[in-house]
Amino acid sequence: MDTRDSNVLLPRESAKLIANNSKDVKIHPEGVKKIANHMYECAKKNTYNLQSWRTEHELNPQSQDESALDWVFVADTLNFSFWSDDESQKYRIKFNGKEYTGYWSWCAALNRALKNR
Structure with a gap:
């Protein structure tokens, strides 16, 4: 049973709504593809995880x-x-x-x- 509120947009639908209606926000498909490929490679190699994210930069929550x-x-x-x-x-x-x-x-x-x- 799906208990989600039918008025709540999921991330993909939210991004589409923003990209289609915003004058000041732009989504660059080549940038999305680049980061998706990078994150895929990191996941395959297990080089990016919660621990590495926390230690990546001193401003990230610890x-x-x-x-x-x-x-x-x-x-x-x-x-x-x-x-x-x-x-x-x-x-x-x-x-x-x-x-x-x-x-x-x-x-x-x-x-x-x-x-x-």
């Missing part, structure tokens, strides 16, 4: 609990907001004595907000 799930949800929902078309105009933030740009600036801002709550 716990395996509900707060980590919440962090991933928020980070992945808003991460496109910090990409720049102009490489010389990247969003920058300092956190724990280090400067971050792009996606990592968003992660640093999120972590700083959580640290200061």
Whole structure:
């Protein structure tokens, strides 16, 4: 029995809705294919897993609990907001004595907000 709410879109349907209706968000099929192939190769070789994700970058959550799930949800929902078309105009933030740009600036801002709550 399927207990999902019929009004909830799954990721593929959500992406299609956004891509078809958004003026500012674009999905580049070649980029999707590239990352899908990369992740497939990582899965085959077992070179990318939960442990490697946690240790890949100091800003990734280190716990395996509900707060980590919440962090991933928020980070992945808003991460496109910090990409720049102009490489010389990247969003920058300092956190724990280090400067971050792009996606990592968003992660640093999120972590700083959580640290200061």
